[in-house]
Amino acid sequence: MKNLTKRQEEILNLIKAHILDLGFPPTRADIARSLGFKSPNAAEQHLRAIEKKGFIKILSGASRGIVLSENENDQIPVIGLVAAGGPILAEENIEKTIPRSNNLLSDDIDYYLRVKGDSMVDIGIFEEDLIGVSKSANTKVGSVVVARINNEVTVKTLIEMSQNKVVLRPENQNYNDIIVNPQVEELAIEGSCVALLRESI
Amino acid sequence: MKNLTKRQEEILNLIKAHILDLGFPPTRADIARSLGFKSPNAAEQHLRAIEKKGFIKILSGASRGIVLSENENDQIPVIGLVAAGGPILAEENIEKTIPRSNNLLSDDIDYYLRVKGDSMVDIGIFEEDLIGVSKSANTKVGSVVVARINNEVTVKTLIEMSQNKVVLRPENQNYNDIIVNPQVEELAIEGSCVALLRESI
DNA sequence: CAATATACTGTATATAATTACAGTAATTAT
DNA sequence: ATAATTACTGTAATTATATACAGTATATTG
Numbered sequence: 188m189k190n191l192t193k194r195q196e197e198i199l200n201l202i203k204a205h206i207l208d209l210g211f212p213p214t215r216a217d218i219a220r221s222l223g224f225k226s227p228n229a230a231e232q233h234l235r236a237i238e239k240k241g242f243i244k245i246l247s248g249a250s251r252g253i254v255l256s257e258n259e260n261d262q263i264p265v266i267g268l269v270a271a272g273g274p275i276l277a278e279e280n281i282e283k284t285i286p287r288s289n290n291l292l293s294d295d296i297d298y299y300l301r302v303k304g305d306s307m308v309d310i311g312i313f314e315e316d317l318i319g320v321s322k323s324a325n326t327k328v329g330s331v332v333v334a335r336i337n338n339e340v341t342v343k344t345l346i347e348m349s350q351n352k353v354v355l356r357p358e359n360q361n362y363n364d365i366i367v368n369p370q371v372e373e374l375a376i377e378g379s380c381v382a383l384l385r386e387s388i
Numbered sequence: 389m390k391n392l393t394k395r396q397e398e399i400l401n402l403i404k405a406h407i408l409d410l411g412f413p414p415t416r417a418d419i420a421r422s423l424g425f426k427s428p429n430a431a432e433q434h435l436r437a438i439e440k441k442g443f444i445k446i447l448s449g450a451s452r453g454i455v456l457s458e459n460e461n462d463q464i465p466v467i468g469l470v471a472a473g474g475p476i477l478a479e480e481n482i483e484k485t486i487p488r489s490n491n492l493l494s495d496d497i498d499y500y501l502r503v504k505g506d507s508m509v510d511i512g513i514f515e516e517d518l519i520g521v522s523k524s525a526n527t528k529v530g531s532v533v534v535a536r537i538n539n540e541v542t543v544k545t546l547i548e549m550s551q552n553k554v555v556l557r558p559e560n561q562n563y564n565d566i567i568v569n570p571q572v573e574e575l576a577i578e579g580s581c582v583a584l585l586r587e588s589i
Numbered sequence: 590c591a592a593t594a595t596a597c598t599g600t601a602t603a604t605a606a607t608t609a610c611a612g613t614a615a616t617t618a619t
Numbered sequence: 620a621t622a623a624t625t626a627c628t629g630t631a632a633t634t635a636t637a638t639a640c641a642g643t644a645t646a647t648t649g
Contacts, residue, residue, distance in 0.1 A: 383586035
């Protein structure tokens with residue numbers, strides 16, 4: 188999907204704002220008025236350009252027939268079982284997607300990860316729960332993180348993190364700490380857990 | 389807000405479906421076509437009636453200018469601490485409301501209840517968690533329910549329920565079962581827990 | 590360096606859409 | 620019993636809207 192110009196983006200935002208405000212898209216004349224164009228045709232041609240770039244669909248003959256293209260960023264992927272090797276967000280790992288809800292949980296969630304196993308039950312993270320993962324939230328000692336060790340993805344509490352020693356703790360007395368030397372083994376902190384969803388109790 | 393007739397409700401649903409499907413409201417002619425009216429004026433007059441009852445606002449002069457009135461049912465209340473005595477959903481108990489998200493969790497949630505105490509930690513329900521409560525979901529033995537005993541609201545697992553004996557079990561070894569005789573003590577099952585949200589980990 | 594894209598003005602027109610007016614008929618409220 | 624509401628048909632006019640065509644000027648790309 189090609190990038191929009193500054194002006195085109197302005198118009199797309201105007202359309203979104205209009206929909207949010209009134210519940211339906213603006214007319215060409217509405218757009219022209221808002222941006223000070225003296226001709227509705229200016230708006231028309233911008234719309235054509237934006238459609239060509241794939242951000243909207245224009246329904247011909249219908250008044251206000253501007254349909255916003257499905258924006259993948261409005262959908263949060265739910266990651267089921269992560270295949271060994273590939274990136275977490277690879278197509279084949281996506282179980283489903285759920286619409287990014289207003290402010291139900293943190294805006295900061297990049298994906299949900301379905302929990303496997305019982306290694307975190309002591310802090311109330313159960314099998315089949317969905318964990319909201321943020322890639323950007325800073326992972327400090329004490330955070331619950333999504334880590335990848337030698338191509339296996341796991342959720343644990345980060346206890347220690349130095350150049351040659353990383354300690355990951357399962358929150359379950361039946362399991363032992365995982366101690367990794369990142370110089371020797373492959374280790375990546377994929378993100379940190381910021382929220383939790385349980386779809387059935 | 390007065391009740392809609394069957395036909396009016398049908399039209400309101402059609403409008404909502406149109407918006408959900410295409411992103412903008414239908415025209416009078418669209419409505420007439422969908423319902424088999426031979427005149428767009430039939431739709432017009434229905435819209436007027438629906439507006440009069442407060443369910444929509446018609447913006448005059450604007451094509452497709454049908455604005456859905458804010459429906460309070462689109463907001464799910466979050467109940468903080470329940471004041472003794474009054475009903476759970478009383479105004480003063482509502483901590484905030486959150487928009488009913490598409491299908492993030494069950495459609496069936498009437499309110500969220502913020503968990504106090506640690507009596508349910510063994511099944512992963514922690515203090516400050518939000519529990520999605522359904523008033524209509526059938527509460528059977530084994531369900532986690534919201535119960536009110538002598539004006540105090542509590543979340544427990546329903547273990548037994550007969551005419552003169554109801555057993556509610558805390559999911560925490562440190563607590564004992566609560567046994568109530570509904571003939572003697574005041575007991576109400578307010579709803580059952582169908583989902584869980586944790587806003588921070 | 591020509592072709593294409595961007596960013597508009599200005600005019601015009603076909604058609605999409607709202608909306609008024611005139612009816613009919615059945616049901617419900619006062 | 621009468622008025623108001625509900626639920627339509629049918630016609631028509633006004634206005635709202637999309638959209639084509641003809642330009643101008645500048646920037647960007649192949």
